Amino acid sequence: MMFNVAYGLLLGFFFSLFCGKAYPQEFPGVVKVSKERKQAYQALLLQNKTVVAFIENTLLQNGLPKVLRNLSLIESGFNKNIVSSARAGGMWQFMEAHAARYGLKSEDRFDVYHSTLTAMKSLKNLYAKYKNWLSVVAAYNCGEGNIKKAMDKAKSDRYEKFYVYLPAETIHHVHKFMEVCSVTHELDFIITDYKISGFKPNPKPENKPDKQKKNPALASTEINTAYNLNIIAKEMHITRADLDQWNPSIENELIKSGIAMLYLPIDKMPDFLLLKNIILNRSLQTSVDDD
Incomplete structure (x- = not known):
């Protein structure tokens, strides 16, 4: 656990470059991506343009932003046959239990069509729960249980507060997602979405007639x-x-x-x-x- 926190603090340096220390500080809106990594991300998007187009269309049909195609990129590189060391499978890297929760058969994790439709359901549910895409990407990677533990330890539901208590892999995962969003010129959307989720409105007067x-x-x-x-x-x-x-x-x-x-x-x-x-x-x- 101490290693994860220490590693999280180290990676937190990178997070602070574009997210500031805490809401409501302004986000610079820039993530530094090396030339090599930028070229690698662009190559994956270009080489898989047919799959990318399908994902983007499915996202829009489900009322989700097309920037989430970048989640599949960092999860699997759009490789439908990949299996992780943790036994997550397919383009969206579903664990068997996660897939079963949404009625997706184990073998269908490797089916582009069915796994993508299931990913839409999962992402909708996660966004309804966490209200911002940074926390959604983190939860998609490490599970809702780990997010709750991190939030409880940080006594906050804000990513910049609780991320140090997440697994190092998840912190790196979120950073990669933001890197790709920078490359696809969509980081502003992710940052603005995150800032909006931290806005605490004034309570509405209870006695006001409607x-x-x-x-x-x-x-x-x-x-x-x-x-x-x-x-x-x-x-x-x-x-x-x-x-x-x-x-x-x-x-x-x-x-x-x-x-x-x-x-x-x-x-x-x-x-x-x-x-x-x-x-x-x-x-x-x-x-x-x-x-």
Whole structure:
């Protein structure tokens, strides 16, 4: 254990280069990748472009950001036949128990199609639990049990606080993921996603009336300031005027509390939930471009 912590502290030097010491310090947004490693990552992406295209399309269909194709790269190099020393198998490196949890047969871990669909389910569940992709990548590598132990020891759910208690392999794994994201020019998204997950909104007043709830034709879901209302309207194929009519006070609520209830017609809410991660991805990218 002492070795893992010491090694974690050493690798923490690299983490501090691009994540700072603790939220809310600004992320420099740059990871230094050697020329050799950059070329190796680019070669894997190019050599496996058909598989990469399939993964990206499947991610988008499942409302997940296509940057997660980089997880398969660092897990297996897109090699569907690989088996690790720990007996994890296939392109997404499923252990048999992990695969069985999602109904994936042991032999189907080596099937590109079935293993990728199963990876989508796993990633969705992990993101719902941890709220940021850095912690998801760590949990995917070492398991949710190890993440809980690390969080308990650190008394924090923030990666920059608990990572020193993770296995050295996992710390290195997360660093590799960020290296590849730097090479694919998607590190800003990962960093912004991480920063947003650390935002603690002000609690909403309990006695504040919510007139929209009285409208049975509208369904609601919570969003935060990471979501761009113009992007929501565009991706949902609705006008901004309609969105504002359904949500007359949403901008003020977002500014004041950092969170707000988004109201949409009942028949449109399933589409929003399906597109939620895509909308967030594009909202964050718009924010980065504006900066």
